[in-house]
Amino acid sequence: MNDTVSKETMSFALNEASRAAIDREVAKYPEGQAISAVMAGLRIAQEQNGWLSPEAIEAVADYLAIPAMAAMEVATFYNMYDVKPVGRWKIVVCTNLPCALSGGEQAAEYVQEKLGIGFNETTPDGRFTLKEGECMGVCGDAPAIIVNNTRLCSWMSREKIDALLDELK
Amino acid sequence: MLEIEIDGQKLEVPDGSTVMDAANRLGVYIPHFCYHKKLSIAANCRMCLVQVERAPKPLPACATPVTNGMKVQTHSDQAVTAQKGVMEFLLINHPLDCPICDQGGECQLQDLAVGYGSSASRYQEEKRVVMNKNLGPLISTDMTRCIHCTRCVRFGQEIAGVMELGMANRGEHSEIMTFVGHTVDSELSGNMIDLCPVGALTSKPFRYSARTWELSRRKTVSPHDSLGSNLVVQVKHDEVKRVLPFENEEVNECWISDRDRFSYEALNGEERLTRPMIKQDGRWLEVDWQTALEYAANGLKRVAAEQGASKIGMLAAPHSTVEELYLAAQLMRGLGGASMDTRLRQSDFRLDGKLSGIPWLGMKVADVSRLDAALVVGSFLRKDQPLIAQRLRQAARRGTAVSALGVSGEDWLMTLHARVTVAPSQLAGELAALVKAAAEARGVALPAGVESVQVSEAARSIVASLMNDGSRAIFLGSVVQQHADASGLHALAQELARLTGATLGYLVEGGNAVGAAAVGAQSGLNAQQMLLSGLRACVVLHAEPELDCANAPMALEALKAADTVIVMSPFKTGLDYADCLLPVSPFTETSGTFVNAEGRIQSFHAVVRPKGDTRPAWKVLRVLGSMLELGGFRFDSSEQVRDEALSGARDWLPEYKLGNTAGDVAFARPVALGGLQRVADFPIYRNDAIVRRAPALAAARDSAAPAARMSAATAGDAGLNAGARVRVRGSAWSCELDLQIDDTVPAGCVRVSAGWPQTAPLGTLSGALTVEAL
Amino acid sequence: MSSPDTPQSILLAGLDGDNTWGIEHYMKRGGYSALRKVLESGMTPEQIIAEVKKSELRGRGGAGFPTGLKWSFMPRNFPMDKYVVCNSDEGEPGTFKDRDILRFNPHLVIEGMAIAGFAMGCSRGYNYIHGEVWSLYERFEQALAEARAAGFIGRNILGKGFDFELFAHHGWGAYICGEETALLESIEGKKGQPRFKPPFPASHGLYGKPTTINNTETFASIPWIIDHGGEAFQALGKPNNGGTKIFSVSGHVNRPGVYEIPLGTPFPALLEMCGGMRGGRKLKAVIPGGSSAPVLPGDIMMDCTMDYDSIAKAGSMLGSGAVIVMDESTCMVKSLERLSYFYHEESCGQCTPCREGTGWLYRMVHRIEHGEGRPDDLDTLDNVASNIAGRTICALGDAAAFPVKSFIKHFRPEFEYHVEHKRCLVPVEVQREGSRIYVEHAAC
Ligand SMILES: Cc1cc2nc3c(=O)[nH]c(=O)nc-3n(C[C@H](O)[C@H](O)[C@H](O)COP(=O)(O)O)c2cc1C
Ligand code: SF4
Ligand code: FES
Numbered sequence A: 001m002n003d004t005v006s007k008e009t010m011s012f013a014l015n016e017a018s019r020a021a022i023d024r025e026v027a028k029y030p031e032g033q034a035i036s037a038v039m040a041g042l043r044i045a046q047e048q049n050g051w052l053s054p055e056a057i058e059a060v061a062d063y064l065a066i067p068a069m070a071a072m073e074v075a076t077f078y079n080m081y082d083v084k085p086v087g088r089w090k091i092v093v094c095t096n097l098p099c100a101l102s103g104g105e106q107a108a109e110y111v112q113e114k115l116g117i118g119f120n121e122t123t124p125d126g127r128f129t130l131k132e133g134e135c136m137g138v139c140g141d142a143p144a145i146i147v148n149n150t151r152l153c154s155w156m157s158r159e160k161i162d163a164l165l166d167e168l169k
Numbered sequence B: 001m002l003e004i005e006i007d008g009q010k011l012e013v014p015d016g017s018t019v020m021d022a023a024n025r026l027g028v029y030i031p032h033f034c035y036h037k038k039l040s041i042a043a044n045c046r047m048c049l050v051q052v053e054r055a056p057k058p059l060p061a062c063a064t065p066v067t068n069g070m071k072v073q074t075h076s077d078q079a080v081t082a083q084k085g086v087m088e089f090l091l092i093n094h095p096l097d098c099p100i101c102d103q104g105g106e107c108q109l110q111d112l113a114v115g116y117g118s119s120a121s122r123y124q125e126e127k128r129v130v131m132n133k134n135l136g137p138l139i140s141t142d143m144t145r146c147i148h149c150t151r152c153v154r155f156g157q158e159i160a161g162v163m164e165l166g167m168a169n170r171g172e173h174s175e176i177m178t179f180v181g182h183t184v185d186s187e188l189s190g191n192m193i194d195l196c197p198v199g200a201l202t203s204k205p206f207r208y209s210a211r212t213w214e215l216s217r218r219k220t221v222s223p224h225d226s227l228g229s230n231l232v233v234q235v236k237h238d239e240v241k242r243v244l245p246f247e248n249e250e251v252n253e254c255w256i257s258d259r260d261r262f263s264y265e266a267l268n269g270e271e272r273l274t275r276p277m278i279k280q281d282g283r284w285l286e287v288d289w290q291t292a293l294e295y296a297a298n299g300l301k302r303v304a305a306e307q308g309a310s311k312i313g314m315l316a317a318p319h320s321t322v323e324e325l326y327l328a329a330q331l332m333r334g335l336g337g338a339s340m341d342t343r344l345r346q347s348d349f350r351l352d353g354k355l356s357g358i359p360w361l362g363m364k365v366a367d368v369s370r371l372d373a374a375l376v377v378g379s380f381l382r383k384d385q386p387l388i389a390q391r392l393r394q395a396a397r398r399g400t401a402v403s404a405l406g407v408s409g410e411d412w413l414m415t416l417h418a419r420v421t422v423a424p425s426q427l428a429g430e431l432a433a434l435v436k437a438a439a440e441a442r443g444v445a446l447p448a449g450v451e452s453v454q455v456s457e458a459a460r461s462i463v464a465s466l467m468n469d470g471s472r473a474i475f476l477g478s479v480v481q482q483h484a485d486a487s488g489l490h491a492l493a494q495e496l497a498r499l500t501g502a503t504l505g506y507l508v509e510g511g512n513a514v515g516a517a518a519v520g521a522q523s524g525l526n527a528q529q530m531l532l533s534g535l536r537a538c539v540v541l542h543a544e545p546e547l548d549c550a551n552a553p554m555a556l557e558a559l560k561a562a563d564t565v566i567v568m569s570p571f572k573t574g575l576d577y578a579d580c581l582l583p584v585s586p587f588t589e590t591s592g593t594f595v596n597a598e599g600r601i602q603s604f605h606a607v608v609r610p611k612g613d614t615r616p617a618w619k620v621l622r623v624l625g626s627m628l629e630l631g632g633f634r635f636d637s638s639e640q641v642r643d644e645a646l647s648g649a650r651d652w653l654p655e656y657k658l659g660n661t662a663g664d665v666a667f668a669r670p671v672a673l674g675g676l677q678r679v680a681d682f683p684i685y686r687n688d689a690i691v692r693r694a695p696a697l698a699a700a701r702d703s704a705a706p707a708a709r710m711s712a713a714t715a716g717d718a719g720l721n722a723g724a725r726v727r728v729r730g731s732a733w734s735c736e737l738d739l740q741i742d743d744t745v746p747a748g749c750v751r752v753s754a755g756w757p758q759t760a761p762l763g764t765l766s767g768a769l770t771v772e773a774l
Numbered sequence C: 001m002s003s004p005d006t007p008q009s010i011l012l013a014g015l016d017g018d019n020t021w022g023i024e025h026y027m028k029r030g031g032y033s034a035l036r037k038v039l040e041s042g043m044t045p046e047q048i049i050a051e052v053k054k055s056e057l058r059g060r061g062g063a064g065f066p067t068g069l070k071w072s073f074m075p076r077n078f079p080m081d082k083y084v085v086c087n088s089d090e091g092e093p094g095t096f097k098d099r100d101i102l103r104f105n106p107h108l109v110i111e112g113m114a115i116a117g118f119a120m121g122c123s124r125g126y127n128y129i130h131g132e133v134w135s136l137y138e139r140f141e142q143a144l145a146e147a148r149a150a151g152f153i154g155r156n157i158l159g160k161g162f163d164f165e166l167f168a169h170h171g172w173g174a175y176i177c178g179e180e181t182a183l184l185e186s187i188e189g190k191k192g193q194p195r196f197k198p199p200f201p202a203s204h205g206l207y208g209k210p211t212t213i214n215n216t217e218t219f220a221s222i223p224w225i226i227d228h229g230g231e232a233f234q235a236l237g238k239p240n241n242g243g244t245k246i247f248s249v250s251g252h253v254n255r256p257g258v259y260e261i262p263l264g265t266p267f268p269a270l271l272e273m274c275g276g277m278r279g280g281r282k283l284k285a286v287i288p289g290g291s292s293a294p295v296l297p298g299d300i301m302m303d304c305t306m307d308y309d310s311i312a313k314a315g316s317m318l319g320s321g322a323v324i325v326m327d328e329s330t331c332m333v334k335s336l337e338r339l340s341y342f343y344h345e346e347s348c349g350q351c352t353p354c355r356e357g358t359g360w361l362y363r364m365v366h367r368i369e370h371g372e373g374r375p376d377d378l379d380t381l382d383n384v385a386s387n388i389a390g391r392t393i394c395a396l397g398d399a400a401a402f403p404v405k406s407f408i409k410h411f412r413p414e415f416e417y418h419v420e421h422k423r424c425l426v427p428v429e430v431q432r433e434g435s436r437i438y439v440e441h442a443a444c
Helices: A003-008 A014-028 A035-050 A053-066 A067-076 A104-117 A159-169 B019-026 B077-092 B108-116 B151-160 B192-194 B258-268 B289-307 B322-334 B386-396 B424-442 B458-468 B486-500 B513-518 B527-532 B551-562 B617-627 B638-645 B712-717 C023-028 C033-040 C044-053 C067-072 C096-105 C106-120 C134-149 C179-185 C216-228 C230-236 C267-273 C299-304 C306-315 C330-344 C350-370 C375-390 C396-419 C428-434
Strands: A089-094 A128-133 A146-148 A151-153 B002-006 B009-013 B049-052 B071-072 B137-143 B165-168 B175-178 B201-203 B216-223 B230-236 B239-245 B277-280 B283-286 B312-314 B340-342 B373-377 B401-406 B419-421 B471-477 B503-506 B537-541 B562-570 B580-583 B594-595 B603-605 B674-677 B709-711 B725-729 B735-742 B749-751 B770-774 C084-087 C125-131 C152-157 C162-170 C210-217 C244-251 C257-262 C285-287 C324-327
Touching: A014 A035, A014 A053, A035 A053, A035 C162, A053 A067, A089 A104, A104 A128, A104 A159, A104 C084, A128 C396, A146 A159, A146 C396, A151 C134, B002 B019, B009 B019, B019 B071, B049 B077, B077 B108, B077 C350, B077 C375, B108 C134, B151 B165, B151 B192, B151 B386, B151 C299, B192 B201, B192 B239, B216 B603, B239 B258, B239 C125, B258 C244, B277 B289, B289 B312, B289 B537, B289 B580, B289 B617, B312 B322, B312 B527, B322 B340, B322 B424, B322 B513, B322 B537, B322 B594, B322 B638, B322 C285, B340 B527, B373 B386, B401 B424, B401 B458, B419 B458, B424 B458, B424 B486, B458 B471, B458 B486, B471 B486, B486 B503, B527 B551, B537 B551, B594 B638, B638 C152, B674 B770, B712 B735, C023 C134, C033 C106, C033 C216, C033 C428, C044 C067, C044 C106, C044 C216, C044 C230, C067 C210, C084 C106, C084 C179, C084 C216, C096 C106, C096 C216, C096 C244, C106 C125, C106 C134, C106 C162, C106 C210, C106 C216, C125 C134, C125 C179, C134 C162, C152 C210, C179 C210, C179 C299, C210 C216, C216 C230, C257 C267, C267 C299, C285 C299, C285 C396, C330 C350, C350 C375, C350 C396, C375 C396
Parallel strands: A089 A128, B002 B071, B312 B340, B312 B537, B373 B401, B373 B471, B401 B419, B471 B503, B537 B562, B562 B580, B674 B749, B709 B735, C084 C125, C084 C210, C125 C162, C244 C324
Antiparallel strands: A089 A146, A146 A151, B002 B009, B049 B071, B137 B201, B165 B175, B216 B230, B230 B239, B277 B283, B277 B580, B594 B603, B709 B749, B725 B735, B725 B770, C152 C162, C244 C257, C285 C324
């Protein structure tokens, strides 16, 4: 993907807020099971860094005292970790069958048309990355879109897509 | 016990057995890829599906527990259909590039595809291509061939103790890889090559050098450590092409270290000495054997006559064979009382004559796996004894309390019960604390000399583990053996063993250390005395005294000062101090015998013909003996030599010859040293003349150039910065190195590895050093 | 807003908006009375399990396993940790019921889990929440804080000496983590790769300790059962299919959403609740239990009642109660292509038939859909699906195979038409009209 981004973010250190957030997660698990917090740790590092660079993955692994490769396995297994740089806004449209029956695919087409990019591409200005999503567990809300992993947008008509994209600067 | 019937054959198996276990016992072959008896069960390849009565679907034999009365069919229609289905899936994305694959001919997938595959593929879609990975100098990859059995990953996690490889991504995008930019650096990594059932992981040094069916397979024994790993050497045109483990559950199980596996490259290398050579007027000339032998014999004879045999000495590597050492000892004796030693790294010989026998492991190797508690004192365990470390690691996984008392906090990749890391001079104090804790725990009077030491929590916890029920051991490693007060440390450890009831053992150094002691290869002056005695003539056998001795510069000076130095080696070595080089066979080119740390006698044949004019050293020594007209050299075969040397023992040294108990030795006391103390190790690939010349090993992480390593705090105190160029000064000599921050080094210490020409000038392996920025 | 409050609802009862999730509202609705009853009336674990058995509650996660029986597998006098785990990793295409439970009624799940913890002697629980519904994870954390503050979880609950700690763990985008052992691996901080069973979680579960895993809706049913008795719950449904069940209806209906109805309700009645077929088009096919369940033609479906046994008899499964409704504008090849793509994307990759087979299936269906099918493809598809089903570590292999086999079984002519004519039987314009972005129902 975008080479310039990866160069800028070569080094990474967990900031204080991230470390505190990871500590809170570690406390949920029995003693000696800090590794259980790796999923949350990677999410937190991703939030801090914008994406999960190898350095960010290693920082989480080091912080939890687990092998870097163990963290890498997790980071590359779950879809919502971005192990490649993404735009400021990651737009994920569910196109799975239940959503597709109520316009999921057409919503995706419309977003592609508006942004001028296909799935797994980033707009040249680095603002948007578009992805195709698998079932989000909200099929009744089709078409459904998730922005930056945490913001769920339901019933995305063309008008609501217009409004959403306008809002995301 | 549970009863099971497989393909009509009945059998009783212990509770907890799987169908695969039962089939193995019956000798019924069930096809499989992911299953491996030494690894955890993954049940992911699905090749071992069998039909189980009353089960609605086929079950994987490797993971299905036997239930009483179970009836299994491995070749029924249901089973075979399932197996064929799996085989088809495995092949759809496999490149089927067997003609150019190094695994061709020994590939489980290839073998099984013949039986279970169909000739034409129904798969018409595009095949997957997977990028290859750079795993370092030892393992080559062809990841498109990978069948995702995860044996390599499980090996790393479970046997090597470190997760270097993992399976990243998901689904059909899953790929075996290391963390970005990392290589596989485990000292056991080559075993992954053996474990890989296809040609995804193959040997990099071996790559494309032969087809497996062109290779003949011969058995031998590794010289590199005192385990004596059993090897299969694969040979083509009289050259060693590849080395694999020969399975021996009692010794190396089915593993070998990378040192055992890749050292052979040195034997085919440029540095081999293939003609006898003598130095005349400062120039080296190739000569024939007759000339060289006469030259050598005359040199020895002249010194014996003119200076007396006491001015003749022999320094032999502890991986010389029983036969070589026995004849060498005969020769030295025959000359009228010349000296000989193999304990080149030792500097304290006060135990000589006081031990109840030859220092040894104190138990069978296999028993190490069955220990309930172990304390390892002064060892670079993983690098000194990779497979003993592996056994202890497996034991620790099962709950054995393994503790470490040493001079380096390096990660042993196992869960330790307790760990104490101190400067070499403080080992005595820590051992004394253990002795005190043990005496207190037993409620007996404190032995004299330990009354005033402080006992730490860690010490108490180690002692507690050593006093529990079950089998317990204390192992003394290379640091103790090389220590300036080795005898005093021994005395403390022996007392600790007595008080706790643990067995005392030595992790002896060198493939034939026990054999050397058994055949009288340590006679007359010891190595250190010899070097201080003004030798006029010296024979060097397989060793490189300028790297191998406890005080390398002293050795070098002594050799340079001698009138005649005869080097018997497979390599061109010692050119600046020798005047005669005799090309003798490395272990692959001679028959011979090693006695390992447990006293196991292992004889082997030559696996290839000697290179060039090289001759087996035992034969060279035999000729020298005859030329010098000494008695006792009339042997027709190496077997005759062995039988005489070992008084007919073929399998084990008699136990009475072995013994780790010493009488009347004073406890060591901690010493106060000014300045910084040296911590020295012989890195795994700098440990003997062979490994030092193996190119792939030289490129491994463990061969990184030596540095002055100290903890951040110690460097800070000394006002030194990481990466700085520093001058390190010993008592008499010095060298220049880069400073490296390494927090595994105890406070107040500098770790400077031995076995390197760069660091050899430093002299003794322990003692005070000064370090200053340049 | 979907329509949570349907007739006879017990899980979604009294929920009329986003403000219902807090503990105050929950208590007003009678919340935590069941936990109180259990602890204060001195109900024994055995009595609780007996009550759950009587209720004939079957697991709502998909397999429909009797919950009381599952609970009885937990070792009694196990000295060390035991765990109760809630599966809120709802990601089975078509399923979105757990979301509404967590959105509007998280304390119901907390209460159900605490009772389960008491019944099985577990002092710790985790709720694994699907990553994509992030706000529910945050809400659940808040609800946990409320419950902790009110003394319903934590140490010495209600002063009765019962300790139960409960935490939330979020997924991060992997359907397979809905499989219970993959979920455990995921909580343990690993890839979500299912474990081979046996050993089952009841003996070797989270961190190797005895563990019971149930679906969100299953736990949510527990307080009502305790409050009203197992028999009352059973009576809401039909024999062997106790209680009400939440159905998530998606696809070509006028009001997609969640509907809590008694098990055994006729499918046409459910369809009617959803406002009937969109645009008045004809019902073509229904996947009655989430995308992993075999598809059934519309006419077969119209004769079914919505319960485990009836749907099984018709050749499919009630699964998670996700009803995907397809009308005549639907191209079955394209629909299968999308589902096959999903399983191929979501296979965890560890076992051979699923890792290799799901990609093979998808590529074949994709080829057919794109006009490159060959006559023998249909038989190959069916046979490859058979080679996956029943040969894998977990049921994802089956889940990938069933749609393929059932789509071909019931709609073979449509597939053959595709192969022969290299295009859809249903004209593309009709398909587009049928699946037009549809948001009208959202207004309500
Ligand atoms: C591939 C796969 C996905 C699954 N996804 C879910 C899920 O999202 N939610 C769920 O509750 N159960 C899911 N299950 C079923 C669980 O494995 C398990 O049976 C269930 O959580 C048990 O709870 P129950 O007895 O209450 O139904 C899935 C199973 C498989 C094989
Ligand atoms: S069936 Fe698929 S998802 Fe399940 S274990 Fe096998 S590869 Fe993983
Ligand atoms: S050997 Fe049993 S599944 Fe691989």
